[in-house]
Amino acid sequence: MLRVDNVSKHFAGSGKEQAVTAVNQVSLTLRHNEIFALIGESGSGKSTLAELIVGLQQPSGGSITWADTIVRPKQDRPTSRIQVVFQNPDRSMNPYWRVKDIITEPLRLSRYPKKQAYAVAEELLAKVKLPAELLDRYPAECSGGQKQRIAIARALSMSPLLLVADEITSALDPSIEAEMLQLLLALRQSEGMSILYITHRLETIAGFADQVAVMKDGAIQEAGDTKTILTEPKSEYTKALLKASSFE
Ligand SMILES: Nc1ncnc2c1ncn2[C@@H]1O[C@H](COP(=O)(O)OP(=O)(O)OP(=O)(O)O)[C@@H](O)[C@H]1O
Ligand SMILES: [Mg+2]
Secondary structure: OEEEEEEEEEEOOOOOOOOEEEEEEEEEEEOOOOEEEEEEOOOOOHHHHHHHHHOOOOOOEEEEEEOOOOOOOOOOOOOOOEEEEOOOHHHHOOOOOOHHHHHOHHHHHOOOOHHHHHHHHHHHHHHOOOOHHHHHOOHHHOOHHHHHHHHHHHHHOOOOOEEEEEOOOOOOOHHHHHHHHHHHHHHHHHHOOEEEEEEOOHHHOOOOOOEEEEEEOOEEEEEEEHHHHHHOOOOHHHHHHHHHOOOO
16 A cells, blocks of 8 residues: 655754764565554654654655555545654644644645534544533543544544554553554554554553564665564564564
């Protein structure tokens, strides 16, 4: 569905800052309805790769192409191919807006009438298993886990083919993280979308991701189906990551 072909991203240095190759000749294929985990330590280039895929950054080399083979059922609402959720929901939410305005923002920006957008707001909250009573609250009146679900609801408003989730559970308690993974599994099914799940925690993806790519210093060290990578890792780096996580 989405092909990343030999993509690189260099950032030029300025002043004391050194030039960096944040993403180094990365290739991967994301299939329809698949959960693809991108693993790597801090600074390995995960977010930069995500930004390239989403179109927030332009690659220095290589190409990112969509195969439009997926025929979606006709939608009565605006749609987009791709939506992103970031680690820190507070940075992507206007604190002075109510939840119903936050989750319908993409629809309203796409000129969908406000009244109709509000009518789907409750449905969107239900998709992420939140009660309708949250609609009139402000972000400060919601928990961290609820805010992340609100961010997902906003992303779902555009019926994306691909949801990019960049460290969305990193700031949450392990029990809330597990619930979030369950929610994503359910949404992959009900929404028929793919998920690019970015994390530095290899131990969380067993039983969740179909495919995994392990990234280090901008390059993919190893990629394949999750079970194989977790049980028969080939690269020394993956082995070290597995040893460091309690997965062994
Ligand atoms: N806009 C930018 N300008 C210059 N350098 C950047 C820019 N964005 C990222 N980098 C550099 O690119 C490298 C990869 O950063 P990136 O944020 O993609 O890593 P990451 O794997 O997402 O890390 P984390 O787990 O901490 O989020 C780092 O060395 C970073 O400093
Ligand atoms: Mg990052």
